[in-house]
Amino acid sequence: MIAPSELEAPDHKAIDSTKPEPIIALKDIIKSYTMGGVEVLAIRGISLIVERGEFVAIMGTSGSGKSTLMNIVGCLDVPTSGHYRLDGVNIRHLDDLALSRIRNKKIGFVFQGFNLIPRMSAIHNVELPMTYSGVKPAERRKRALVALDMVGLGDRLSHFSSELSGGQQQRVAIARAMCTNPSLILADEPTGNLDSRSSAELMSLFTGLHDQGRTIVMITHEPDIAAYASRVVVLRDGEIVSDRPQGTSSAVSYELSPSGRYSFGDSGVES
Amino acid sequence: MASAFGNLVMAVRGIGSNWLRTLLTMLGVLIGVASVIVLLAIGTGSSQSIEKSIESLGSNTLTVFSGASSSSSSGTKIRNSTLNTASVSALSNSLNDPDVKSVSPVVTTSVTATYNGSSYSTSVIGSTASYLSAENYTVSAGRSISHADVADRAQVIDIGTSVASALFATGSDPLGKQIQLGSSEFTVVGLLASKGSSGLSNQDAVAIAPYTAVQDQLTGESASFSELLVQGKTPATLSLAESEVESTLASLNDTTVANLPFTVIDSASLLSTATSSSKTFTALLGWVAAVSLLVGAIGVMNIMLVTVTERTREIGIRKAIGARRRVILTQFLIESTVISFLGGIFGAFAGILVSHFKIDGVTPVLASYSIPLALGVAVSVGIVAGFYPAHRAASLRPIDALRYE
Numbered sequence: 001m002i003a004p005s006e007l008e009a010p011d012h013k014a015i016d017s018t019k020p021e022p023i024i025a026l027k028d029i030i031k032s033y034t035m036g037g038v039e040v041l042a043i044r045g046i047s048l049i050v051e052r053g054e055f056v057a058i059m060g061t062s063g064s065g066k067s068t069l070m071n072i073v074g075c076l077d078v079p080t081s082g083h084y085r086l087d088g089v090n091i092r093h094l095d096d097l098a099l100s101r102i103r104n105k106k107i108g109f110v111f112q113g114f115n116l117i118p119r120m121s122a123i124h125n126v127e128l129p130m131t132y133s134g135v136k137p138a139e140r141r142k143r144a145l146v147a148l149d150m151v152g153l154g155d156r157l158s159h160f161s162s163e164l165s166g167g168q169q170q171r172v173a174i175a176r177a178m179c180t181n182p183s184l185i186l187a188d189e190p191t192g193n194l195d196s197r198s199s200a201e202l203m204s205l206f207t208g209l210h211d212q213g214r215t216i217v218m219i220t221h222e223p224d225i226a227a228y229a230s231r232v233v234v235l236r237d238g239e240i241v242s243d244r245p246q247g248t249s250s251a252v253s254y255e256l257s258p259s260g261r262y263s264f265g266d267s268g269v270e271s
Numbered sequence: 272m273a274s275a276f277g278n279l280v281m282a283v284r285g286i287g288s289n290w291l292r293t294l295l296t297m298l299g300v301l302i303g304v305a306s307v308i309v310l311l312a313i314g315t316g317s318s319q320s321i322e323k324s325i326e327s328l329g330s331n332t333l334t335v336f337s338g339a340s341s342s343s344s345s346g347t348k349i350r351n352s353t354l355n356t357a358s359v360s361a362l363s364n365s366l367n368d369p370d371v372k373s374v375s376p377v378v379t380t381s382v383t384a385t386y387n388g389s390s391y392s393t394s395v396i397g398s399t400a401s402y403l404s405a406e407n408y409t410v411s412a413g414r415s416i417s418h419a420d421v422a423d424r425a426q427v428i429d430i431g432t433s434v435a436s437a438l439f440a441t442g443s444d445p446l447g448k449q450i451q452l453g454s455s456e457f458t459v460v461g462l463l464a465s466k467g468s469s470g471l472s473n474q475d476a477v478a479i480a481p482y483t484a485v486q487d488q489l490t491g492e493s494a495s496f497s498e499l500l501v502q503g504k505t506p507a508t509l510s511l512a513e514s515e516v517e518s519t520l521a522s523l524n525d526t527t528v529a530n531l532p533f534t535v536i537d538s539a540s541l542l543s544t545a546t547s548s549s550k551t552f553t554a555l556l557g558w559v560a561a562v563s564l565l566v567g568a569i570g571v572m573n574i575m576l577v578t579v580t581e582r583t584r585e586i587g588i589r590k591a592i593g594a595r596r597r598v599i600l601t602q603f604l605i606e607s608t609v610i611s612f613l614g615g616i617f618g619a620f621a622g623i624l625v626s627h628f629k630i631d632g633v634t635p636v637l638a639s640y641s642i643p644l645a646l647g648v649a650v651s652v653g654i655v656a657g658f659y660p661a662h663r664a665a666s667l668r669p670i671d672a673l674r675y676e
């Protein structure tokens with residue numbers, strides 16, 4: 001983990017020449033909304049570093065600001081103030097076109113509601129992001145086949161999303177997120193609509209991706225799902241209240257982990 | 272764009288997801304396009320039939336009426352001038368009027384013709400032999416009235432096919448029969464070939480006799496004619512003939528061309544007047560049809576707005592995974608264009624089909640420009656009507672669109 005002071009170095013690209021730049025570098029992020037004329041602070045100053053190859057779970061109750069944080073990290077929304085660098089690219093002041101290109105190339109989304117496009121077969125859904133980035137049809141097809149095979153749906157290529165179970169739909173979504181070879185896989189409550197068995201299957205997929213060296217950020221409110229991650233960040237009222245690593249293989253919930261070793265002060269991102 | 276074909280496939284799939292709604296929207300465009308084609312065909316058909324009937328009147332003739340047209344009458348020097356045999360012989364002089372082929376005096380009246388108990392109300396034209404050729408009448412049986420008939424004041428007559436069929440039973444030969452016109456008897460010497468019914472009048476409901484006999488028996492002896500029919504040598508020199516006629520008549524009546532107490536009308540100007548009025552008529556029909564096409568366009572826009580709202584979430588997903596504004600815009604524009612283009616194609620077929628039937632007595636004639644015009648308008652309708660909904664879709668913020676239930 002990098003101390004926040006390093007972020008303030010004049011040349012952001014050369015924070016540490018020996019170390020690769022983190023995938024996510026958030027600094028003093030604030031997001032406020034005006035609802036009915038009243039200003040609501042959804043995120044009140046979050047700084048967070050996610051290194052390449054980490055599997056981070058972001059936890060919190062509803063209203064803790066985790067969805068807002070996920071939208072900012074996913075370049076779906078821009079912060080009111082603060083700095084955000086994604087894989088070395090400063091996200092501030094980017095226009096709509098540039099943001100869509102970043103989302104397309106650097107981020108693979110997995111949503112709670114699966115968010116596949118109806119009336120499109122599984123393979124077409126997987127091909128869609130590559131269509132937008134201009135990958136040639138033959139290459140597109142090849143990569144989509146590999147990705148669907150990897151999630152175990154090599155025999156469901158032409159099924160429509162209405163013909164697939166929830167777990168299968170979410171695996172199609174993972175294949176879609178994977179096939180552009182993104183810097184970051186961003187999952188928003190990926191097991192929220194799944195039964196426990198499908199959830200376990202899905203999480204083993206994520207674990208496998210993590211083992212391959214993928215960077216994964218997952219938002220969840222379920223402790224047993226967060227237990228699959230290598231690091232757990234807890235939000236409350238728009239602020240980080242806990243940030244600690246945990247053993248990847250352990251399925252124990254974070255309450256049982258030796259909390260004494262990782263106090264708030266250790267996290268290095270508290271301001 | 273690499274995914275143009277993919278976009279088309281998506282558009283068709285999107286359209287297919289709600290067939291009934293899409294078909295009804297297409298029907299709006301279909302009716303619009305079909306009515307453009309049919310109404311323009313009706314306009315073209317009726318203007319062609321008007322032109323044809325005017326041409327059949329004789330395309331290189333001048334008609335001289337007594338009485339000045341209102342614009343040229345100066346008020347102070349009105350002469351009670353008449354068209355008489357002196358006028359005819361002056362105009363027939365080829366030295367003064369080298370471009371005049373023939374001059375026929377015309378006396379017209381309307382009488383009831385009877386034969387053997389059958390009667391028929393017809394117009395009788397008293398003239399000379401040259402009248403028939405000037406008016407494009409030909410004799411299908413018997414002979415035409417001759418100069419000798421005119422000189423002899425012979426009570427002979429050529430009758431049109433409508434008169435013949437009304438008075439004589441089918442199979443019987445009218446030639447040589449005596450028909451009663453008013454209180455006088457005329458001998459049928461010729462049958463006129465049918466010129467067909469024009470949009471203006473039935474040109475077969477006529478009988479042509481020597482003007483001398485008509486004056487003797489029907490209108491009463493008079494030195495004047497109601498009009499003179501002047502045939503020019505060629506259609507190209509008709510305007511030359513017109514000025515020659517005017518100056519000859521002016522010198523004959525001791526006046527100037529500007530104060531001429533006669534009105535000279537040439538058939539070409541009649542034709543151009545009729546043509547321009549029928550063009551106005553066609554354009555009017557086209558505008559009426561354009562209104563229905565506009566209604567169809569509103570239907571397309573309406574359905575595209577509904578589609579965009581319904582597919583807000585899909586738009587959110589697409590934007591989240593990297594679709595640019597332009598991709599979303601194109602997708603919905605293609606969809607609306609496909610709807611209106613298909614509507615246009617089917618509308619063109621429907622329009623062509625309907626144009627084969629006679630509508631209100633008019634035989635529609637397909638205007639060659641109307642099909643590409645209607646299709647072009649249909650495609651533009653799709654693009655224009657689809658633009659606002661597509662723009663709305665493209666401008667959606669991905670997080671709002673993803674949150675949409």
